[in-house]
Amino acid sequence: MRKISVGILGATGMVGQTIIRLMEDHPWFEVSEVAASERSTGKTYEEAMKNRWSASEEIPEGVRDMRLKDAKPGLDCDIVLSALDSSVASEIEKSFAKEGYPVSSNAKNHRMDEDIPLLIPEINHDHLELIERQRKNRGWKGFIITDPNCSTIHMCLALKPLIDSFGIEKVSVTTMQAVSGAGYPGVPSMDIIDNIMPFINDEEEKLETEPLKIFGSEKNAHIQNADIRISAQCNRVSVRYGHMEALSVKFSRKPDREEIIDSFKKFSPIKKLGLPSAPDRPVVYRKEENRPQNKLDLDIEGGMASVIGRLRECSILDYKFVVLGHNLVRGAAGAAILNAELLKAKGYLE
């Protein structure tokens, strides 16, 4: 099978380099182009990443000597994965879609557009139906799909089995988010070392609104938002990777504790699609009283799972628990790759 060629926009950033690392030896895809800002263009990928490559593995051989190009249409690839800074993502992604490229984006810019899917394959792959409406509305040959905010993804994966089995009315969530969530160089070290910052720009709004679209029902290429109330409080904490989220949930029908754990264990909704990056267990429940932890549990299922623990009754809502997830893998790069795999499996990359 000919591999599908992939261009990476924002290839030099935290998310872009994670895409490159995860894409090494991918069975369906190969990186054919890397693009970034004019600060990087013309350099080889290795030159541009001097003192910035953050993985323990070396830069993959096939990418090391590629020259970085401008992030504009004309790249030689079948699909682009965008890890662009949100200050520039909107116009650049639209220009690619207009010129016929499928775009799988990590950026926030188009997530809430009515005709653009906001996807988590395990939850709402039927929202791909928006693509045809998008093309028609905008007169584009290509299209844009998006993945959710890095905290939203993990919260939604944890909630989905509960919604399916018992229904959910209200969620209160407090996040403790890693520094790498702000990109590179991100939060100044003087601001974050030995500190907790109780504010992340726009983050609480994303956690409160994106899930309503993700859990929304699709009919005739329109999404009817889900009827759930979410209240979010977001904090930046002094860890490098991984977002921890403490949730309290009010159910439509209050289940037993064992029923909840059982619903997590049984959750494996897209196995039959055979997507190479899909984890066998999208949610993993840890029964130890002191897990999950950033230091120990971020690499479960290669960073593609949401790891849950500390399930107990809540005296205000029904139950509370914590969710831990890798912000750069399932929270960004791995999500954009999985969405691209979904496009391939559903015939959108022919």
Ligand code: NAP
């Ligand atoms: P980052 O480390 O700051 O990287 C930003 C990338 O955008 C770099 O490759 C940069 O290229 C490129 N860029 C900036 N200005 C540009 C321009 N004018 N033209 C073309 N390229 C330009 O940020 P990140 O953390 O990787 O995040 C990338 C995107 O993913 C953002 O939209 C972010 O909100 C989203 N996201 C991030 C995370 C996370 O955990 N970090 C999670 C979910 C979603 P140069 O190196 O040449 O400047």
